[in-house]
Amino acid sequence: MVVVAVSGQPGSGKTTIAREIARVLKVPLVSSGTLFREMATKMGMDFLEFHKYAESNPEIDKSVDTAAVERAKAGNVVLEGHLTAWVVRPYADVCIYLKASPEVRARRVALRDGKSLEEAYREVTEREELNRRRYLAIYGIDIKDLSIFDLVVDTSFLSVNDAVRISVDFTCTTLSFKYSKKVC
Numbered sequence: 145m146v147v148v149a150v151s152g153q154p155g156s157g158k159t160t161i162a163r164e165i166a167r168v169l170k171v172p173l174v175s176s177g178t179l180f181r182e183m184a185t186k187m188g189m190d191f192l193e194f195h196k197y198a199e200s201n202p203e204i205d206k207s208v209d210t211a212a213v214e215r216a217k218a219g220n221v222v223l224e225g226h227l228t229a230w231v232v233r234p235y236a237d238v239c240i241y242l243k244a245s246p247e248v249r250a251r252r253v254a255l256r257d258g259k260s261l262e263e264a265y266r267e268v269t270e271r272e273e274l275n276r277r278r279y280l281a282i283y284g285i286d287i288k289d290l291s292i293f294d295l296v297v298d299t300s301f302l303s304v305n306d307a308v309r310i311s312v313d314f315t316c317t318t319l320s321f322k323y324s325k326k327v328c
């Protein structure tokens with residue numbers, strides 16, 4: 145029953161890496177970020193606006209996180225989300241954190257979402273600060289504390305392929321060692 149959590153800064157490449165790890169492990173990918181985006185859409189809010197709304201409505205993060213923990217307990221999953229690893233750590237075999245410079249992440253999000261560089265830069269920096277404040281207020285968790293992670297990767301100067309290879313190789317090696325058999 146493998147459980148992998150991929151967290152990290154907005155635009156660092158979490159979804160890209162988590163999707164590939166899930167493919168290699170042949171398990172589903174569950175994204176807290178996607179759930180959070182869907183909730184924003186349902187409430188007719190802009191993504192960034194919803195982050196601010198969540199600040200005075202802690203039940204939003206708690207419902208996203210409860211879903212992540214319940215799914216982790218069921219096993220055989222890759223969980224992805226900016227904040228997810230901190231809450232599923234007790235149930236995860238491997239926790240990976242991705243980071244990159246704000247400039248690099250803004251460029252990637254601008255390209256991905258068809259936004260201006262200025263808008264993307266504002267989004268990635270504001271989202272990170274709003275998330276940091278919420279998690280500190282709700283759980284007393286400082287998302288600057290990366291000590292819970294098994295692997296921290298700065299993807300600023302890595303190609304997608306290199307970032308994927310590093311993350312997948314580490315995950316497969318760690319799982320194979322932990323379960324004393326070739327997992328992938």
Ligand SMILES: Nc1ncnc2c1ncn2[C@@H]1O[C@H](COP(=O)(O)OP(=O)(O)OP(=O)(O)O)[C@@H](O)[C@H]1O
Pocket residue numbers: 152153154155156157158159160161177226252253255256299302303304305307
């Ligand atoms: N190492 C990399 N080098 C260049 N581009 C990358 C790299 N990793 C991911 N990307 C690209 O950057 C964009 C953002 O990646 P991705 O959506 O995986 O990030 P994320 O952390 O999940 O973002 P968000 O926090 O907004 O959900 C995507 O278009 C992806 O293809």
Ligand SMILES: Nc1ccn([C@@H]2O[C@H](COP(=O)(O)O)[C@@H](O)[C@H]2O)c(=O)n1
Pocket residue numbers: 153154155158176177178180181195205208209212224225226227228271275
């Ligand atoms: N456990 C949680 C709770 C909330 N989030 C929020 O989802 C947003 C989008 O996540 P990305 O992976 O797309 O960055 C994120 O900014 C959090 O506010 C979460 O990720 N995990």
